[in-house]
Amino acid sequence: MVNSDTGIFIGFDDNQIALLAEQFLSIDHLSFNTFKAYKTDLHQLISKFKSLEEFNNYQNLLRFQLELRNNYSQKTVARKWSTYREFLQFCQKKINIKKNYILEIPHEIFVKKPERKLKKEEFLLGKELAQICDSPVNIREKALLWFFYSTGLRVSEYLKYGFLENLNLIDNTFIKPLNNIDGEHKITFLCKKSKELLEKYLKSREHLSLKDYIFLDDNKEPFPDNYAYEVFKKQAQIMNIKASFKDLRDSFVMRLLKNNASMSDISYLLGFKSTKSLEAYLSSLFLK
Secondary structure, eight states, X not given: OTTTTTTSSTTOTTOHHHHHHHHHTTOTXXXXXXXXXXXXXXXXXXXXXXXXXXXXXXXXXXXXXXXXXXXXOHHHHHHHHHHHHHHHHHHHHHHTOSOOGGGGSOSGGGOOOOOSOBTTHXXXXXXXXXXXXXXXXXXXXXXXXXXXXXXXXXXXXHHHHOBGGGEEXXXXXXXXXXXXXXXXXXXXXXXXXXXXXXXXHHHTSSSOOTTXXXXXXXXXXXXXXXXXXXXXXHHHHHHTOOOOTHHHHHHHHHHHHHTTOOHHHHHHHHTOSSHHHHHHHHHTTBOO
16 A cells, blocks of 8 residues: 555555655655645546556547546646646656656647737737837847847846847847757747847947847946836836836737747747746736
8 A cells, every 4th residue: 555654645556656656745845735736636647547657658648638628627637737747757757767758748738828808909019119119219229129029038038148149140030048958949039120220239339259248338348137127118208108118028929929829839939837837927918
């Protein structure tokens, strides 16, 4: 009988998944609510499958996925599937599974574009934000605002990756490296306007180094962390348009939605690691 001391999974004799689930739940950093949710989801898994080989099977996973979708809400299914993905990844490290089939099951099916009325849709898809970005007289400030408008990057991402070596004006791309041993990276495409302004701005700079930030002050030093926010705020006030810097990222996402981008593409471009993060972000763009 598995875990007879604590009584988490009683009644599942000789169940390989139950034994591994017991170890999975012993992770120290789990909060009470996370532990409770994992326990509920894994109990259902143990009741369905007796062995890891039976569970880690592409056809069985597809059938199980369909069963979940027919019996639970989208939000509940997304939570359960996230649990099973994390659990199987844990098992893969624990007992050296050669292939993790759950990673081949598309996860974007659990993330639907909200059907509610868009919050500020007309504004985010309109001309006002582009007018703010186009308003600075200073070529550096104009190029800066259009860069964020075009890429949807957070300022924190720019501060971490915003070096000239990650900018490719031939292919109209900005590359955001990922911190892993495989050297993977994410690519964001620049709009034509952003490319033209960046080319003009960089031509005004002398002695360019690939290790330099894309944008430097007059002393060739990196700008303070809040510089982009202040530039946007100043230009919004000049244009008498009520807007925040975050609207640039929201507008980027709204344009992707308008052009029928897939949820996986949006998640990729925004840098989200889970469907829950993407769902939460998209929900913030819609009225309740």
